[in-house]
Amino acid sequence: MKIPRSLILAGLLGANQLALALPSATDRVYTADQNSNTVSVFDPSTNQLLGQIVLGNPRPDVLSPLYRGEINVHGMGFSPDHKTLAVISNGSNSVTFIDTATNKVKGKTYVGRSPHEGFFTADGKEVWVVVRGEDYISVIDPATFRETRRIPTSVGPGMVQFMPDGKLAFAVSSFTPQVDVIDVKAHKVVKSIPVASPFSPFLQFTPDFKEVWMTHKDVGKVTRIDTRTLAVTGVIDTGFITNHLAFAQVNGKPLAYVTVGGENAVKVYSTGPAATLVATIPTGALPHGIWASDDGTRLYVGLENGDGVEVIDTASNRVIARMGGGQAPQALVYLSDVALPGSADNLAKRVNQDSTPLSLKAPKGQGRGLVVARQLGVLDALEVSLFKLKPDTRYSVYLGTTQAGALRTDAKGAANGTMIGPLRTFAQVEAAQAAPATARILVMEGDKGPDEATAVLVN
Helix, strand or coil, X not given: CCCCHHHHHHHHHCCCCHHHCCCCCCCEEEXXXXXXXXXXXXXXXXXXXXXXXXXXXXXXHHHCCCCCCCCCEEEEEECCCCCEEEEEECCCCEEEEEECCCCEEEEEEECCCCEEEEEECCCCCCEEEEECCCCEEEEEECCCCEEEEEEECCCCEEEEXXXXXXXXXXXXXXXXXXXXXXXXXXXXXXXXXXXXXXXXXXXXXXXXXXXXXXEECCCCEEEEEECCCCCEEEEEECCCCEEEEEEEEECCEEEEEEEEHHXXXXXXXXXCCCCCEEEEEECCCCXXXXXXXXXXXXXXXXXXXXXXXXXXECCCCEEEEEEECCCCEEEEEEECCCCCCCCCCCCECCCCCCCEEEEEECCCCCCEEEEEEEEECCEEEEEEEEECCCCCCEEEEEECCEEEEEEECCCCCCXXXXXXXXXXXXXXXXXXXXXXXXXXXXXXXXXXXXXXXHCCEEC
C-alpha cells in the first residue's frame, strides 16, 4: 500500500513545520491540454515545464478525415499507486494510459461518444470512464485495456469518484440535475440525489471523506453532500463559470479552493457547517483545473485561456509562480513520487506558444465576453465566448472596422466560436492598450457596423 508522502512528512517534521515542506523533485504536475492535444508535465520543485506528451496534432490540423491522433485531450485520472495516468480525449472517444515513470503510452481504449473524465477504483483494479455523450459509465480493465461492462446512469455523467473503502462511488452529471450514488461491487446505481443544476463537471471529497463537493458551472454554485446520509447539506454561491475545486489542510484546518473562471480567481472557503469565503486569490485568464500538493502547501491551477499553470502558496494566498504549458489546459492533477528528479524521458518540447487573453465588458447591461488569441503556425485563432446576452440572437465580432465573424446565442444567451486569420498581432496590441479606440474588439447585435457607441461588448 502506498503511504502518501504528506503523512510521512507530518511524522518527520511535526504539524508546526509541515507548511515549510517543499514539493519533491520526484513529484509531477500534469495538465490535459484540449487545443494542443498534449499532456504537459511540470516539475513542482522547480516550477518548470519538463515537456509534453503529444497525443495528437494542435487544432485545426485535426479536421482532416484521415487524421489518426487524439482530439480534445480533456480529462485525467490516476491509479492509487501513481504509476498510471488515464487521459480522456472527448473528441476521439479515447482513454490513453500513460506510464508516469517513463511518460510512455502503454495502452489505449476507445469508448462511447464524448467521454469526459475517468478514474481508478480505490483498489486500482478498474477504471471507470463517464461517457458524457450517452448515459453510462464504461468500466475498463487497466491490465488488458478492454471495456468489461457498462453501468447505466442518468443522461450525461460528468465525473465519478470513489470512497476509500471501495464501497460507494459518486457520479455527477452534465445534463441531469442529480448525483448518482453507485454500489461499486454491484456496479449499480442505488440512489439519485437531486441537486441545483444540470451542469456539474467536477466533484471532490473533503479530506475526511465525510462530504463530497461538486461544482455547477452554469449557475456558479457548489453543492455539498453528506457521504453517510447521502443528503445535500448546503449550496454555496461561488461565481460565474465555477469550474473545479480542491481541498488543502492549512494551519490544521481544511479549506476549499474553487476556480471561478469568469472572475479570474480562486475563491477560498471554510468547510464548517456554514461555509464562508475566507479569501479571493486573483489568477490569470480563465482558471479551470486545480489540485493541491500532498502537504497542502501549494495549489496548482490550470489557466484555460492563459495556456499554463499558476502556483498558489496556501500560507499567503497568493500566486508565487507561473509555468507556460499546453493550449487550453482542462483537468490537472498532482502526483507524488512518480519519476526520477529532473527526468524528461520521452517528452517533446513545448509545441505551442503563449496565448493572448482578453476580456470583453458591456457598456450597458450584464453581458460578458472572453477572448483568447492563439498562434496556428502561419495564421491565428481568435476564440470568442459570449455570455448573458439576448437568447437566440445573432452577434457580429469586429476587429476595428473589420468583421471577423458572427455568432448566434443559445437559449441562455451564450455563444462561442473561433475565427481564423492574421489576428494575434492585433490582439497583442489590444492587450497592451496601445491601439486607438477605433481598433478595439467590438461585439454588435445583428450585422450593425462597428460603432463603439452602440456596441454590446468591448475590450
